Amino acid sequence: MQNRITNLFQINYPIIQAGMIWASGWRLASAVANAGGLGIIGAGSMYPEVLREHIQKCKHATDKPFGVNIPMLYPDIDKLMKIIVDEGVRIVFTSAGNPKTYTAFLKENGITVVHVVSSVKFALKAQEAGVDAVVAEGFEAGGHNGREETTTFTLIPMVKEQIKIPLIAAGGIATGSGMLAAMVLGADAVQVGSRFVASEEASSHSKFKELVVAAKEGDTKLTLKELAPVRMLKNKFFRDVESLYQKGPSVNELKALLGRARAKRGMFEGDLDEGELEIGQISGLIHDIKPAAQIIEDMMIEFFAAKERIAEF
Structure with missing residues (x-):
């Protein structure tokens, strides 16, 4: 399945695993990458040398593309950026800050840059800053969120109407049907967080995973x-x-x-x-803990089944 995002990242499926704190270590990122999606190491919960260790272990665990997510509010962000360049990371997702701060630096080092936004206003600012794609994340998403409280299926078509660069939908997407719906509204791919929290490879605590499944x-x-x-x-x-x-x-x-x-x-x-x-x-639609590869396979099977149902209309 090829489109602007799969071509940009050189992946098989337009599924990006979110860089969630305390869940997205090298095991999850490499498992998603090996299954054909884009795995992301979440640097927000890592000291610089811990991030270096996770990047090195991920490189040993997969020969497929993977990336690193860095919240711009991180206190040692300069150290994280240096490690990313030193370790040859090719894809970086930035969030929670001004994309102008590091986009030029990253791109000068041959890195593909994606910025996470919660509104049309910030999507346009990210595009102006020179990022290669944006993640538009709706109000449904877990963790830290935008103040606009715009839902994903309202946000995606509004952002799509205004930008020219590839668009990744995030917030409330954990199934193939949800993925298809987001792409019908204009997304080139989806970023999935909560579903991957309830994966075997996520570094989050087993008690937390079980509570997510019970939600x-x-x-x-x-x-x-x-x-x-x-x-x-x-x-x-x-x-x-x-x-x-x-x-x-x-x-x-x-x-x-x-x-x-x-x-x-x-x-x-x-x-x-x-x-x-x-x-x-x-989380109310997540009922089990699975290997990351199974999550991706299930999403793609459901995606194509939903696409066939739509064709019948």
Whole structure:
């Protein structure tokens, strides 16, 4: 299956695994790459030398293309960028910041650059900055989200109408049918996060994976908008946040409750009560934990089956 995204990344299927913190290490990235998608190492939860280790292990585990996701808010971003260049990474996804900051530097080093956006405004800014493609991520997505609260199937056609570069849809996509729907609306590919959290190769804690599988409609909510909007499962920590909101808290009071390493505590260490459990709304449609290769195969089978059903109309 070939289109602008598969040609850009030299992959078989237009499926990109999201670079999720505490889930997207070298095992998941290499498994997705070997299955024909684009695997992504999530650098947001890694110290520089840990990222180097994951890149090197990924290179040994696959000879297929893979990339690295870097949140622009990372404190040691200069060190991460140097490691990426030194290790010969060919694809970088940037997020949570201004794409102008590093796009030129990355492209000068022969790296394909993709930026994650949550609005038409930022998609246009990313295109102007010279990125090769954008990921337009809707309100349904897990983890840190845009403030616009635009849903994926509203955002994709609006972004498509305004940009010329390839477009990747993200947020609420975990099935082949969802993939087809996004592409009908103008996406060239999809970025999948939550479904790959519930994979055997994800580095997230097994207790967290099991909670994702058990999630139902309405079990996630976007909160902490005053800090950085984040969608998470409703657990004790989430209820503590909601209780604090009843008192009209200051930003400092919210920061104090959040503390440090809250996401690591929940998603990586398995503290389901006090941890921040980031996951998307689509978790209500995820019912099992599978190998990453099986997830991709199932998505492609469903994609073509859905395409045949549409043809009957």
